[in-house]
Amino acid sequence: MLALRMHGPSDARLDDIPEPQAGPGTVKVRIACAGICGSDLSLYEHPAVPIDFVHPLIGEAGPHVLGHEMSGHVAEVGEGVEGIAVGDLVAVFPMVDDDVCPACGRGETNLCDQGGFLGVMGGGGAFSEYIVAPARNIFVLPEGFTADTGALVEPLAVAYHAVEQSRIPAGGTAFVVGAGPIGLGLLLCLKAMGAGRVVVSEPSAGRRELAASFGADVIDPGEKDPVAYLLERNGGRGADASFDSAGMGDSTFGPAYQALRKGGTTVVVAMYHGPVSSNPAELMLTEKVCTGSYAYTRKDFAAVIDAIADGRLAPMSLVTNHIQLADVLDGGIKTLLGEGRNTEVKILVTP
Ligand SMILES: [Zn+2]
Structure with a gap:
């Protein structure tokens, strides 16, 4: 499958890599829509972690796939996962936490001692065709959601x-x-x-x-x-x-x-x-x-999904462009770093 991976500062490449497979407790999602974030632009120019960095909870060395705002359809459900079915439209919660430290105990999982981010430091990312994530990172979207609005939950x-x-x-x-x-x-x-x-x-x-x-x-x-x-x-x-x-x-x-x-x-x-x-x-x-304010918790993620579902939040006006995955670097990231800086708000990428 195609995936945009970081090989170094300002060196991102669309690589052909093997499709990830769902294991116990995880869910494989076919990505339908991915948003380009300001932090992707900054990560493109100055990667947050070196290419050989392995996050203790994610356990994957680079080159790391970029992108953390995403929606998609469930393609495969790992053993032991309940309440999620193949074909469901979902949003992927990209933060990882250990669920055991004092911050996690207070519900402040965004401040976890071992916090990390899928799409930044391994574990797959949004600018690719598939991602496999822990079931607790999968939010099934209610009726009325589209892939586009699903990708806007994260920002x-x-x-x-x-x-x-x-x-x-x-x-x-x-x-x-x-x-x-x-x-x-x-x-x-x-x-x-x-x-x-x-x-x-x-x-x-x-x-x-x-x-x-x-x-x-x-x-x-x-x-x-x-x-x-x-x-x-x-x-x-x-x-x-x-x-x-x-x-x-x-x-x-x-x-x-x-x-x-x-x-x-x-x-x-x-x-x-x-x-x-x-x-x-x-x-x-x-x-x-x-x-x-650093990122969000699962509670915030769920609250945003509710607000979009009942119409209090109508986020589609943030979307200024749609592009294909093959064009994510030139038509997406480089555009936003260049002439699109003042005209584009959110560019959505579809594989
Ligand atoms: Zn923690």
């Missing part, structure tokens, strides 16, 4: 978890910095989860337009000061919750932190590669909370 779970971390009250005001795929996902989840006004700051006109069409109050940070705007809109107090989904340093973290009301929460949902400057005195004086 929306990232946003859903971040909104949970923000503790935004019902009807509260949110401020989202950046309207990339995560920022737009945050906007959809905030609306679905009962936030009131959502202000989005984004320099790209195309992305601002998209955010506005999803019901956001949008501003161009090059034209208006987002902090002044938030204070003005919220009786001088600022936002109840804010999100840095851009990760550009002081220029994005600063406004997210400054635009917050006393006692509000700012959530970092972007990969940072360096420090920012902020004065902790403000934390003491205002009880603002700064936290991060």
